[in-house]
Amino acid sequence: MRNWIACLAVLQTLACGQIATVYAADLLNEGIPTADELRLRPQTWSGFSGVAFAGGGVVSGRDGVGWDLTMHSGLLGAAAGYDTQFDRIILGGHLEGFFSNFQKTTDSGNVRQSAEWIASITGRLGYDAGRFMPYLTGGLGIARYKFEQTRPREVIDALAYDYAVTTPDSFAGGTVTDTRMLYGPIVGAGVETRLTDNLFLRLDYKHFHFLDRDFRFQNGQPFEAGATADTVDLGVGFRF
Numbered sequence: 001m002r003n004w005i006a007c008l009a010v011l012q013t014l015a016c017g018q019i020a021t022v023y024a025a026d027l028l029n030e031g032i033p034t035a036d037e038l039r040l041r042p043q044t045w046s047g048f049s050g051v052a053f054a055g056g057g058v059v060s061g062r063d064g065v066g067w068d069l070t071m072h073s074g075l076l077g078a079a080a081g082y083d084t085q086f087d088r089i090i091l092g093g094h095l096e097g098f099f100s101n102f103q104k105t106t107d108s109g110n111v112r113q114s115a116e117w118i119a120s121i122t123g124r125l126g127y128d129a130g131r132f133m134p135y136l137t138g139g140l141g142i143a144r145y146k147f148e149q150t151r152p153r154e155v156i157d158a159l160a161y162d163y164a165v166t167t168p169d170s171f172a173g174g175t176v177t178d179t180r181m182l183y184g185p186i187v188g189a190g191v192e193t194r195l196t197d198n199l200f201l202r203l204d205y206k207h208f209h210f211l212d213r214d215f216r217f218q219n220g221q222p223f224e225a226g227a228t229a230d231t232v233d234l235g236v237g238f239r240f
């Protein structure tokens with residue numbers, strides 16, 4: 001009798017295991033997509049989105065008086081925009097801005113340049129590659145750019161003489177500044193990777209070419225200056 005009970009138990013176990021195997025196979029075939037399907041299946045990229053990001057960049061300043069230099073900094077910023085999808089093509093418009101610490105003093109030691117913040121207004125063209133959306137961007141860049149000069153005492157005295165000022169201390173402080181807004185075109189590229197239906201990662205690169213414009217220190221001669229910038233950042237976004 002015990003042998004019959006043991007045989008029945010073994011047969012029951014084998015039968016249940018086979019049923020479970022068949023059921024699991026049906027689930028794999030019908031309910032759970034493969035990695036390729038997850039990667040290539042069309043997604044919905046339309047809607048408003050916001051991104052918080054961090055990264056780094058390089059700003060190269062240029063001017064007509066020999067103060068050219070290169071500045072490096074980390075950056076922290078945010079972006080917002082709207083995308084609309086046509087089949088697998090995505091068109092969108094985005095606003096972006098970041099704070100940074102781009103600043104450096106020239107080799108002479110008396111002129112400091114800084115880019116206090118940079119912003120952009122861009123359009124973009126993307127492609128729905130399933131879980132991924134590679135894209136190209138282009139638009140307008142804006143930067144707040146500052147020159148700061150510390151004048152040696154002999155320069156202050158010479159300026160006072162040139163301007164017939166009897167009290168050189170009217171140029172007191174020895175430091176003069178001029179801050180301007182720079183504008184120029186942007187090109188760039190990036191990719192978004194969907195993590196959930198709403199959450200995504202973004203890797204983005206932009207090249208800014210800020211056009212020259214006139215700067216002038218107090219009681220000084222005007223000079224032209226501009227800059228280029230290259231930035232790379234990684235962000236986390238949410239699509240509404």
